Amino acid sequence: xxRDRWSLVAVVATMVVWGLNFPFVKYVxxxxxxxxxxxxxxxxxxxxxxxxxxxxxxxxLARTWPRREDLxxxxxxxxxxxxxxxxxxxxGMNLSTAFSSSLVLMSGPLxxxxxxxxxxxxxxxGRQIAGSLIACAGIALFLSDKFAGGRAHAGYGDLLLIVxxxxxxxxxxxxxxxxxxxxxxxxxxxxxxxxxPPILLLNFGAFLRIDPAQLTPLVWLGMVWALVLSSFMGxxxxxxxxxxxxxxxxxxxxxxxxxxxxxxxxxxLGEGFTWLKVLGAAVTMAGVxxxxxxxxxxxxxxxxQPDSA
Numbered sequence: 550x551x552r553d554r555w556s557l558v559a560v561v562a563t564m565v566v567w568g569l570n571f572p573f574v575k576y577v578x579x580x581x582x583x584x585x586x587x588x589x590x591x592x593x594x595x596x597x598x599x600x601x602x603x604x605x606x607x608x609x610l611a612r613t614w615p616r617r618e619d620l621x622x623x624x625x626x627x628x629x630x631x632x633x634x635x636x637x638x639x640x641g642m643n644l645s646t647a648f649s650s651s652l653v654l655m656s657g658p659l660x661x662x663x664x665x666x667x668x669x670x671x672x673x674x675g676r677q678i679a680g681s682l683i684a685c686a687g688i689a690l691f692l693s694d695k696f697a698g699g700r701a702h703a704g705y706g707d708l709l710l711i712v713x714x715x716x717x718x719x720x721x722x723x724x725x726x727x728x729x730x731x732x733x734x735x736x737x738x739x740x741x742x743x744x745x746p747p748i749l750l751l752n753f754g755a756f757l758r759i760d761p762a763q764l765t766p767l768v769w770l771g772m773v774w775a776l777v778l779s780s781f782m783g784x785x786x787x788x789x790x791x792x793x794x795x796x797x798x799x800x801x802x803x804x805x806x807x808x809x810x811x812x813x814x815x816x817x818l819g820e821g822f823t824w825l826k827v828l829g830a831a832v833t834m835a836g837v838x839x840x841x842x843x844x845x846x847x848x849x850x851x852x853x854q855p856d857s858a
Contacts, residue, residue: 556793559786560802568809570779571647572817577771578643580763584755586772587639591631591741591748593776598738605734613735619727624743626727626736630720631744637713644706646820651810653710655803660718661796668722687832721800725791733788737781 577586606613615623642650728736791799814820 552793556790560790560794560799561805563783563786563790564802564805565809566774566778566783568651568806569813570775570783571642571651571806571810572814573771573774573779574639575642575647575650575814575818577768577775578639580765580768581759582755583639583643584752585759587636587748588752588756589772590635590776590780591745591752594781595738595741595745597777597781598734598741601734602738613731613739615727615731615735615739619730622723622727623736623739626720626724627740627743629716630724631740632747634713634716634720635744636748637709637716641706641709641713645710647814647818648807648811648820649707650710651807653707654714654717655807656711657714657718657721657800657803660715661721661800664718664722665796683832683835687835690828690832721787721791721796724788725796728788728792733785733792736788737785 574586602613603610638650638654641653645653724736724740787799811820
């Protein structure tokens with residue numbers, strides 16, 4: 550099977566894993582809290598990355614260190630894509646619901662289009678602008694259901710998730726050129742390493758306050774799914790697929806996450822959906838789809854241009 554076919558399999562599998570990840574993470578956050586989960590995540594994943602680097606590049610580990618000219622991009626990707634993005638995602642999900650989180654994070658392709666347009670790698674046409682406005686109206690309608698229902702904390706959580714979506718889109722574009730040069734394992738491992746210190750420092754106290762009785766088998770299962778399958782394998786697969794297929798061709802697959810997350814959250818957590826929430830979700834997904842496909846096939850220089858940023 551060709552690299553393009555394998556990248557398609559990788560993207561679809563990643564969306565399934567990420568969609569199922571929302572109810573897993575929501576459950577874990579309800580049990581141990583945001584700070585403790587962030588500490589465990591940023592303590593475990595850099596160690597996992599370095600261990601895999603040592604195995605894969607046995608005797609050549611020093612050669613994986615980023616070159617001096619690429620080091621600033623690695624650090625920027627770490628701060629934007631992991632430190633800020635993950636902190637915003639976890640804080641937002643803690644205030645919101647699994648389905649809401651997946652839907653709001655699906656706005657990422659809109660930010661990706663804007664970033665690519667700012668870099669000169671994508672031109673925004675009338676359909677893309679109209680689709681973006683429709684998607685924004687859908688998100689506003691979706692959030693209005695919470696504010697009108699007296700659930701302002703959930704609405705504020707979704708606003709945090711919008712910030713997270715912007716950070717992930719920026720990370721996707723920034724990481725693409727170095728992923729092509731170094732490979733997804735090296736990029737993910739070092740960006741995780743560079744992102745860990747501030748999170749570990751800020752959340753060490755929350756980790757110490759964990760009650761061992763809270764670490765039930767379901768919590769451990771949720772953490773394994775969230776950390777190993779979703780955060781590590783998923784990010785590595787996503788980075789490789791973007792390097793092979795291009796950012797614009799991968800972004801539309803984000804539409805798979807909300808239905809998967811919504812169904813699994815209804816099945817496992819008993820989440821309910823009002824007609825206003827469903828309408829807002831439908832308008833948002835339609836607007837994002839209209840904006841994403843508004844320009845047709847992405848230009849051939851889309852994949853190379855962000856390197857000059």
